[in-house]
Amino acid sequence: MADSNILEIIDLRTHFFTDEGVVKAVDGVNLTVPEGESVGLVGESGSGKSMTAFSILRLIPDPPGKIVSGQILLRGQDLLKLPERQMRSIRGKKISMIFQEPSTSMNPSFTIGSQIEEAIRFHQEGRASDVREKALAVLRSVKIPDPRRILSQYPHELSGGMLQRVMIAIAISCEPDLLICDEPTTALDVSTQAQIITLLNELRSQRKTSFLFITHDLGVLSWICTYAAVMYAGKIVEYADIRSLIRTPRHPYTRALIGASPRLDCDRDALSSIPGTVPNLIEPPAGCRFHPRCGRAETICSSQTPSLKEEERGHWVACFTERNGDGAENA
Amino acid sequence: MTRYILGRVIQMVPVLFGVLLLVFSITNIIPGDPVLLMLDVKYSEKEYKEMQAYLGLDKPLYIQFYNHVKGVLKGNLGKSIRTREPVTKKILERFPSTFVLALAAMLIVVIVSIPVGVIAALKQNSKIDYICMIGAEIGISMPIFWLGIMMILLFSLYLGWLPAGGRGEPPDLLHLIMPAFCLATPYMAMTARLTRSCMLEVLRENYIVAARSRGFPEWQIVLRHALRNAMIPVVTNLGLQLSRLLGGALVIEVVFRWPGMGALAYDAIMERDYPVLMGVVLIVAVIFILVNLVVDLSYTFFDPRIRYDTRKG
Incomplete structure (x- = not known):
């Protein structure tokens, strides 16, 4: 990762206290946005991407939502400790959102x-x-x-x-120093999408603004982002620079996600789909949250939670099956 | 815009004709004979015929109606059977009282219920919200004539703070308080509830979140971004209520002996003074239509998506 980070999210937990139970929409997210870079946050609907973004600006509707723990450091300053008044001078001025x-x-x-x-x-x-x-x-x-x-x-x-x-x-x-884009092209038609992405890319190179770019579209992701984090059921499962993430994905979920995306450069009859659905975040599966849908799940996956580990230089993965002998740790 | 207003004014003609026909029919269908009311208890056939001819009631109904419409078109609403005064004069005497009463009630509605609704929405599901909404529920549930009587009992008879009726000589604010408040009560309750629900809906909109993301303080978001959008249905409703207030004023004017058009209509019904009754109803209908026109035009101010002319944007 780069030497200076504009944004650093440490163990962020944002929960929603509903009548049915506590929805752990964001559950221990660690994420950094290096200065001047564009970091993508990708995942299925309901994986907690947008809630992570809203947490950064402290715009979680309260009640029922609440940021229960963690730190959000903007150039080292913890936004979660700021009084509301000071937070308002951050919103729109230091961090903007589309x-x-x-x-x-x-x-x-x-x-x-x-x-x-x-x-x-x-x-x-x-x-x-x-x-x-x-x-x-x-x-x-x-x-x-x-x-x-x-x-x-x-x-x-x-x-x-x-x-x-x-x-x-x-x-x-x-x-602003940081621009959060919450699926800015999802509601637009494809040709307009391209124009907006091109515009955002230009603005980024001209203004040196850092981006946190939320999307579920890997095509858009690879077009605009230099780094990407894959989010699943409230947790980051993989983080790497965009090239190695797309070319050599390490987490089974990332692989499945890439397998489910259409590509122009290879000839495929049908897109693969990921079996099952995004888990219920009130009572998420024990251990790795992806294990019920994972083809490579082992016994350890259902009992213990893998944490994000730097498997290669700059490539962070949270998966036991990708690990070589360092065993599990309790999280 | 001018075209639109002109169109609406032309539309008034058939509506008012319908109103005239309806009121004329009702006055002739309901039991009671104005001729008898004008005569002594003992009267002869000849006296009856003379009085009938004097009042113009001896002619066939369609002729009576024709004459009435002809008079209205000339601006002549006829003469009172009772006092032989021109109806127009009677209405003009009474109109300011009703206008003041309705306006005061409307002001109370706007000043009280919109802030109450906004506060209840901002503090949704809190004690304040519950108190406001229970208050509104009670306000809607009470019949206003009963509320009026209870208020007279409490504030006039028991506490002796406020006059029980009339407008005062010369008219003063003290006499206005109870009737205006009483008339306003059900509308306050409805408007507060409507404001609350519209406000809750608007506060969930994406543009409110977007405004928050720009760092604006909460008051600015509520008063500038949310309230204006939440007011669109509330203003519509206030317009309709202003028209209905005139109906409510009839009851209130009777309870508080308020010398307005409502009391005039009530007396006219009791005395079978049909020209007066028809005149009052016609004027109320005209006011009703004009108020609705003003409300429709006011939308353009609150909601820029509404335009009444086909100008290209």
């Missing part, structure tokens, strides 16, 4: 301009005319045609792709 569905993430009652300007004005000092100029500048930087006209339009007058550009414009308007 969301899955641009059409529902913009307030329908306000113009695009007033929503961008509101964000700029909140975090930065400046005269009204400066704020407007700044809003136009960020709209230009996300390549929106005719930005002056867009400022006076309402969200319902724009297409999904345009709205996502506006969302990105708002997110980068205060030049």
Whole structure:
């Protein structure tokens, strides 16, 4: 891993206290985002990716959710210990977020301009005319045609792709250090997806912003990320740079996930699927949470929980079957 | 926009004609003869015929209706059977009282129930929420005439704080408190509940989470981002309620002897003074339609997705 990390998540646990029981949506997540890099967080629906992201900004709906333990270090400062007031100056200024569905993430009652300007004005000092100029500048930087006209339009007058550009414009308007993207292309059609990814890549190289990119699409992942973490049932099961993760996946779940993704460069009749479903997070399976669906499960897998170990330089895996003789540890 | 308003005004014509026809029919169907009320207990056949002709009630019904409509079109609502005064004059005398009462009640509804609804939503499932919603439940359940009588018993007879009825000479605020509050009660309760549920719904929207992710303080999110969107259905409902308030005012005006149009209509029914009754109903219908038009137009302010003209965006 790189020498300096902008974000370091240590043993994060976010639980939801429901009538049916405690849902352990995020259960001991360790994750680092190196300065200036783009880290992907990939997994099936319900694996806890988005909840990890929401935990970073402390936007977990409470009740029923609660961050029960762990540390989230932004350049060494633990966000979980900050008073709410200070946390608000982090949100949107140091860490911004863009969301899955641009059409529902913009307030329908306000113009695009007033929503961008509101964000700029909140975090930065400046005269009204400066704020407007700044809003136009960020709209230009996300390549929106005719930005002056867009400022006076309402969200319902724009297409999904345009709205996502506006969302990105708002997110980068205060030049954040870290941008969290929560499946920003999922709700868009494929050609728009490509445009948005290209835009995000450009912004990253121009502005040196670090990314945490949440997706369930391995294609998108390999396009934008330099590192990737695979998440399963509230835990990180594998972390590596993107090349070795795609080429030499070590965790059986990652392999299955890659096997289930369509590829243009190889000829396959059918995609493989992973047997079973994502486990119930109220009472997750004992031991490794993937073992009921894993083809290589051994006896140890159902009794003890593997922790994330650096199996190769920079390649971290949480799996017993990948280990050579160092045995199990209790977690 | 102008086109839209014009269209709506033209639509009023058939509606008002229907109202006239309906009220005219009802006054003729219900038992009671205005002619008899005008005569002594002992009267001759000749006296009856004369009085009937004097009141214009000897003609066939369709002629009576035709004459009535003709009068209305000329702005003449006829004369009271009882006092022979022009109905228009009577209504104009009474209208300000009802207007003040309805406006005061509406103000109470808006000032009390919207904050109550918002607070209940923000503190969902807390003690405050339960107290507010139980209060609203009680408010909806009580018939207003009963509430009015109970308030008179408590505040006028027992405690002696407030006058029991009338508007005061000259009209003062003290006389307004009880009738306005009483009239407002069921609408306060409904509006508070509606505000709460709309607010809860809006607070779960993605754009609220997105606004939070930008670091805005909670009050800004609630008052700027959530309230405006939550108000759209509440405003619709307030508009409908304002129209219904006029109906509620009838009961309240009778209970508190408030000299408004409601009391006028009540007396007109009791005295079989049909021209007065028809006049009041017509005016209430006009107000009802105009209020609804204003409410529909106010949507454009609250919800930019609604436009009444086909201008290209």
